[in-house]
Amino acid sequence: MSARRRLGARWRRRRPLRTRLAVAASAAVALVVVGVCTAAFFVIRYAMYHQLDLNLTQSATRTTQQDRGEPPGVLAGECRFLSAPACAQIVPAQAQGDPSEPYLLPVTAPVREVADGRRAAYYSNITLDDGHSARMLTTPFGKGEALQVALRADTVEKGVRQAAGLLAAVGGAGVLLAAALGYGVSRTGLAPVARLTATAERIAATRDPRHRIELPEGPPGREDEVTRLAATFNTMLGELEQSVTAQRRLVADASHELRTPLTALRTNAELLARADRLSPAQRERASAALGRQLREVTGLVGDLIELARDEEPQPLVEEVRPATLLEHTVATARTHWPQVAFTLRIDEAASALSLPGVPARLSRLLTNLLDNAAKFTPPGGAPVEVELAGREVTVRDHGPGIAPEDLRHVFDRFYRAESARALPGSGLGLAMARQIARAHGAELTAENAPGGGALFRLAFRGDGA
Known part of the structure; x- marks a missing residue:
């Protein structure tokens, strides 16, 4: 890496983002302003010289139309005027008479080539004997002669200099305005980022995730990217x-x-x-x-x-047949709860169902549901009904059911209803069952069954886990 690149990288690391954004925005706008002013200068310069060239062309045309067969020499020597009439002279292809014969306008080799027909007409900038600048047109005139027509270019050059000064002033003001606007844009645009940074630092110092970033008021759905970032950060803080x-x-x-x-x-x-x-x-x-x-x-x-484990380990995921797993789980529950009857019904279409999952974890989920149902089923009472239909597993008992005030708490950790406090268990079984279900992309819900008892539904998503 060159020394210039290392210096630039070190500057970017040491300068805050707001400064870098302001410099970048200012540089971009300043570059555009300078480019526009430069282009405008060349357009103005071209337009002014083009107008002068048109005047020279008109003067040369008038002189050609008024040709009365004058010999080579000076036709009009009034080059002291800033506008027409122009000074003009006729130059032969070959020098005649005294080589030192003076000409008003400079005669060079290209002029002789135009007179001889070996070169096309052209424009050039010259300096007169009195020190004034002029614009000259050299064009063929008759046979073996060239016509030179010149006009003073003082006005054009003054206009070009004035335009250059004015555009330079406008460009300088534009650069300063770009710097001010760049600073304002960076300060306004990065305000949510500054608030985000302050909030993150406050959370790191206080270890309190209740802090939030203040978002600007505005119609929903029209936030900019930085505001959406702040809103996403607030959502993340809520989850945290x-x-x-x-x-x-x-x-x-x-x-x-x-x-x-x-x-x-x-x-x-x-x-x-x-x-x-x-x-x-x-x-x-x-x-x-x-x-x-x-x-x-x-x-x-x-x-x-x-x-404490939020998701299933991916290396253990495999294709699981819920029907086979349910048959094994019900058989195990009959062994653990010999005084409780279990009935199992599997829909014919669901017998071939296959889902991705961790067999041991899904078995634990079903076992917890069956244990919970058996715990509330009195010995010798109605059986626990287990059914697999489509992509849904239902487990129903015929116990006392779930009190309305307990329905929204049955899946909470360590929560135990009044009717269950005398029964064995820690209050973690249903919470663990819901966590396993959600880790497999399924939803576990509880409700009171018609006719009494509790009904738990385990519904798998249509696209699997």
Whole structure:
């Protein structure tokens, strides 16, 4: 990398974005202004000299029309005027007489070539003997002669200089205006970015995701890109706030739920530490209680670990047949709940259904639904009805159902209705089931079944997970 590139890269790194944007915008506008002024100068210069050339052409035409057979020499020597009449002279192709014969206008080799017919007419800029500038036309005149016509160009040159000065002033003012506008544009355009940066720094300092960026008022759907970026950042902050709140609630709920079994574990452990003072029956009861509580704590910790995982690991995803998985899960539930009857109905069209997913996780989802239904089914009561129709799995029990005030909380972590507080469980089964369902692109809902009992629907998307 050259030294100039390194210097430019170092400048870009050290300058803030607002300064770089202002410089870029100012440079772009300034370049356009300078380009327009330069083009205007050349257009004006060309127009003024073109008008002068037209006057020379008209003078040469009049002189040719008035030709009375004059010999070579000066026809009109009044070159002191700023406009017509023009000074004119006739020059032969070959020098005649005294070579030192003076001419009013300069006679060069190209002039002799025009007179000889070897060159076309042309315009040129000359300086007269009195020091004034002039514009001259050299054109063929008769046979073996050339006509030179000249007009003073003082007015044209003055006009060109005035135009150059005026355009330079306009260009300079345009550059200064471009710099001011560039700064204003960068300041206004990057205001949401500045607010975004300030909000991010405030969140980093306070670790509080409740802060938001103030958005400018305006009709919806007409925001610019920076405003949409700020709105997206606000949405991200909302998601972050929900995630942090859920995490804090999970930690608080887990701490609360773990406190009771850990206290019981410590009590039984201390009791067993004094086993020499206990009878064999007391030791056996304490050991059984300790083992049961260890299993409860182990299950609770395992559920918490499962809930901490937001999505399924991609390497474990494979094609799963829900019908086969449901048959296996129902058979396992019959073993775990021998006092509860289960009925399974699979639609013929759904028997060949195949979906992408993680078999172990989907099995856990169905197991949680069946365990929840069996828990609320009285022994010897109506069976738990399981059905697979199309892309939807339904699980219905004939228990007491779900109270209206509990319907919107059944999938919350650690939430347990009044009727379920005396039943086994940690309150994480349904929350885990919904999380697994959403990770597989499915939706799990709960409702009260007609005729009593609870009904859970697991609906998979039409395009799979």
